[in-house]
Amino acid sequence: MLNGIFWVLCSGAKWRDLPERYGPLSTVYDRFRKWRDDGTFEAVLSRLQLKLREDGLMDLVTWMIDATSVRATRAAAGGGKKGARKNR
Numbered sequence: 681m682l683n684g685i686f687w688v689l690c691s692g693a694k695w696r697d698l699p700e701r702y703g704p705l706s707t708v709y710d711r712f713r714k715w716r717d718d719g720t721f722e723a724v725l726s727r728l729q730l731k732l733r734e735d736g737l738m739d740l741v742t743w744m745i746d747a748t749s750v751r752a753t754r755a756a757a758g759g760g761k762k763g764a765r766k767n768r
Contacts, residue, residue: 682724684708 684702
């Protein structure tokens with residue numbers, strides 16, 4: 681179950697693209713949503729991060745966001761909205 685959730689979150693794929701080897705899509709998604717809503721998922725991630733830090737496998741100095749996976753709208757890049765008037 682966790683492997684399926686992590687696969688979707690790490691790959692950036694849509695839930696409907698979840699490989700069958702992780703179980704039924706509806707089950708995996710429903711479990712993720714339930715755990716997210718009741719705080720279980722946050723607790724699991726916190727515990728995993730603590731364990732990785734204790735084992736020396738996680739360096740908090742090197743955390744970063746990969747700019748290739750961050751998207752902005754056309755308007756954010758100065759392109760404006762499609763079909764918008766250019767001069768007022």
